[in-house]
Amino acid sequence: MAEPDTTIWRRLLALPNESRAKTILVAFLVSAACAALVSGATVVLRPIQTANRAAEEQARIEALVRGIPGMADLLTRSGGQLSTVVIDLETGRAAENVTPATLETALSDPDNWTGLDPAADLAGLGQRPDFAQVFLLREGDDVSLILLPLSGQGYGGRIDAIMALRGDTNTIAGLAVTRHAETPGLGGRIDEGAWQASFPGTLLRDEAGEMRFRVARGPASGVHEVDGITGATRTGRGVTNMVRFWLGPDGYGPFLDAIRRGGF
Amino acid sequence: MARRPDVWRVLTEPLIRQNPVTLQILGICSALAVTTTMATALTMAVSLTVVLTLAAGIISSIRRHIPDSIRLIVQIVIVASLVIVIDQVLQAYLAEISRALSVYVGLITTNCLVLGRTEAYARHHPPLPAMVDAFGNGLGYSLVLLIVGGLRELFGKGELFGVVVLPLADAGGWFTPLSLMLLAPSAFFILGLLVWAIRSWWPEQAEAPEHVPPGRAEAAE
Numbered sequence: 001m002a003e004p005d006t007t008i009w010r011r012l013l014a015l016p017n018e019s020r021a022k023t024i025l026v027a028f029l030v031s032a033a034c035a036a037l038v039s040g041a042t043v044v045l046r047p048i049q050t051a052n053r054a055a056e057e058q059a060r061i062e063a064l065v066r067g068i069p070g071m072a073d074l075l076t077r078s079g080g081q082l083s084t085v086v087i088d089l090e091t092g093r094a095a096e097n098v099t100p101a102t103l104e105t106a107l108s109d110p111d112n113w114t115g116l117d118p119a120a121d122l123a124g125l126g127q128r129p130d131f132a133q134v135f136l137l138r139e140g141d142d143v144s145l146i147l148l149p150l151s152g153q154g155y156g157g158r159i160d161a162i163m164a165l166r167g168d169t170n171t172i173a174g175l176a177v178t179r180h181a182e183t184p185g186l187g188g189r190i191d192e193g194a195w196q197a198s199f200p201g202t203l204l205r206d207e208a209g210e211m212r213f214r215v216a217r218g219p220a221s222g223v224h225e226v227d228g229i230t231g232a233t234r235t236g237r238g239v240t241n242m243v244r245f246w247l248g249p250d251g252y253g254p255f256l257d258a259i260r261r262g263g264f
Numbered sequence: 265m266a267r268r269p270d271v272w273r274v275l276t277e278p279l280i281r282q283n284p285v286t287l288q289i290l291g292i293c294s295a296l297a298v299t300t301t302m303a304t305a306l307t308m309a310v311s312l313t314v315v316l317t318l319a320a321g322i323i324s325s326i327r328r329h330i331p332d333s334i335r336l337i338v339q340i341v342i343v344a345s346l347v348i349v350i351d352q353v354l355q356a357y358l359a360e361i362s363r364a365l366s367v368y369v370g371l372i373t374t375n376c377l378v379l380g381r382t383e384a385y386a387r388h389h390p391p392l393p394a395m396v397d398a399f400g401n402g403l404g405y406s407l408v409l410l411i412v413g414g415l416r417e418l419f420g421k422g423e424l425f426g427v428v429v430l431p432l433a434d435a436g437g438w439f440t441p442l443s444l445m446l447l448a449p450s451a452f453f454i455l456g457l458l459v460w461a462i463r464s465w466w467p468e469q470a471e472a473p474e475h476v477p478p479g480r481a482e483a484a485e
Contacts, residue, residue: 013329023331030326030338034345041349048356056359184366 057162057178061135061147064164064176082135082147089130090114092254098131106131116250123245124153124238134255143167143259148252149178152242155234157181159190159242163199169256172213175199187235198226204247211248215240274397278404284377285408286459287469291377294368295409296451302425305413306406307361311354311369313402315346316378320386320398327387339382344373377405412454420445 015022065082086103088095098106106112113127135147144167151160159180164173177191189195203223204213212224215236220227228236245251284290291312298308322342323330330338351369354362362369372378381401386394417423422430422439431437444450463470 017329017331018333022329023334026326026329026331026338027334030341034341038345038348041352045352045356049352049359052356052359188366 053179060176060178061162064147064162064174065137065145082137084133084135086131086133087252087255089128089132089251089255092252092256092258095131100133103131103133120250121245122241122248123151124241125151125245128250132252134252139167145173146256146259148246150242150246150251152238152245154180154182154190154238155187155232156183159235159238161239161242163243163246165204165256167259169259170204172199172202172204182232182235187229187232189229189232190235190239195227195229202226204243211244213240213243213247271393271396274393275400275403278397278400279407280404280462281466281469283404283408283462284380284401285405285455286462288380289459290380291375291405292455294371294375295405295412295455296448298365298368299409299413299416299451300420300446301364301417301423302410302413303361304364305409307354307358308365308368309402309406309409311350312372312375312377312405313399315343315350315372316381316398316402317395318346319343319378319382320394321391323382324386324389324391324394330387335387336379336383339379340373343378343382347373377401408455408458411458412451415454416445416450420450 012022012025015025017023061082084100086095086098086100087093088098107129112130114130115127116125132149134149136143137145137147146165146167146169148163148165149160150163151158153159157180159182160178162176162178164175165171166173175196177196180188180190182188182190198220201223202213202220202225204211206212206224214225216225216228217233217236218228218230247253247256278284281287285292285295294308294312299305319339319342323339347370350372351362354365354369381398385397389397414424417425418429419442422428422432422437422441428435430439433440442450
């Protein structure tokens with residue numbers, strides 16, 4: 001059985017290098033071997049990379065909380081623990097049958113995602129999960145800090161970030177970028193502490209409740225803006241839209257209303 | 265190919281005399297970008313050496329069957345796949361350094377050094393000498409990267425591999441770091457000085473000037 005195989009193989013290899021059949025054969029074999037190599041490596045290493053990313057996200061959340069002025073005190077007073085809650089974005093209440101442990105399983109079910117129509121889809125996501133995991137810090141009965149994961153379309157790809165809000169749900173306490181694919185040296189500077197330092201104290205809405213937050217073009221003017229990055233206009237716009245979407249009615253809006261009413 | 269090439273010579277020649285970076289000025293982009301610290305420089309150097317050696321071995325073992333018309337694309341596909349694998353490995357096991365290297369590991373694909381060696385040497389030699397040559401060139405590149413990275417980290421931060429060598433003035437020591445060393449231009453300066461030093465030592469490496477400057481009389485007018 002093996003013999004005819006090897007003879008065909010030999011005959012193919014013996015073809016002159018410049019013949020069309022040999023050219024196509026070599027091209028095909030090389031691509032197939034390389035594709036197998038790359039996919040193999042990706043599949044084998046994926047779990048380790050995911051674990052790394054999760055650990056990194058945890059570290060960033062901790063760094064974000066530690067970096068907010070006065071937060072270290074608050075943490076020690078409240079026992080140093082953030083509580084983790086999975087919320088239903090539609091109702092703004094704690095999700096009834098999804099826990100942080102089962103969140104990933106729930107989100108792998110397409111029924112738990114809502115399509116967004118283009119007009120409402122500021123962040124360029126296409127669809128939005130129905131559940132999200134948020135972190136709360138309480139002082140007595142009041143919520144003093146809310147950590148919200150955000151994601152949106154930047155210039156080079158998706159940006160993932162975590163935003164910390166004060167208990168008044170209007171004052172930003174900090175922002176940490178957990179993942180991005182922006183141009184290194186330009187938009188990529190969004191993960192630098194120097195840029196993120198302009199977020200604390202920025203207000204989201206004005207007195208009338210209108211969303212005013214914006215990444216400025218150039219230096220910030222006013223309490224609703226943060227400094228823009230030169231040469232990264234589209235990254236800045238991506239961040240603006242991401243924040244506006246997630247803190248608006250289609251994102252965490254209902255949840256933030258519930259906090260303002262004292263329902264959490 | 266009847267005579268065995270001198271393996272030792274093939275390995276050591278690219279270290280200084282035929283150094284790919286300082287003599288042929290190849291692979292400059294990454295050499296400048298990743299040399300702010302020793303750790304990133306070393307990771308980059310190891311990644312490039314591994315990719316270069318493996319690519320040379322693979323290409324050399326199928327060299328008789330690569331059609332000339334598609335030889336460059338075949339070489340690039342092989343190099344690119346190896347680079348992706350290395351990048352994935354770094355992301356899995358050296359996540360911190362991989363982030364610091366950002367796009368530059370991926371850019372090994374387009375590093376002229378890799379394609380230069382596979383095209384010029386591996387395509388005409390059996391696997392073993394090809395791999396030795398590639399390894400030697402990788403070491404030559406690593407040597408330059410480590411020298412530049414070492415100087416930049418030492419004078420920019422007063423550290424080597426993150427260990428304090430020169431105590432900083434901020435922390436009660438005597439050394440004021442040269443922040444210029446952490447910026448890209450310093451890598452140009454160091455590399456330029458390095459090339460100059462090597463070419464004064466071995467004058468035969470200096471290239472003949474391509475343009476003759478205009479005469480004095482003309483300039484005076």
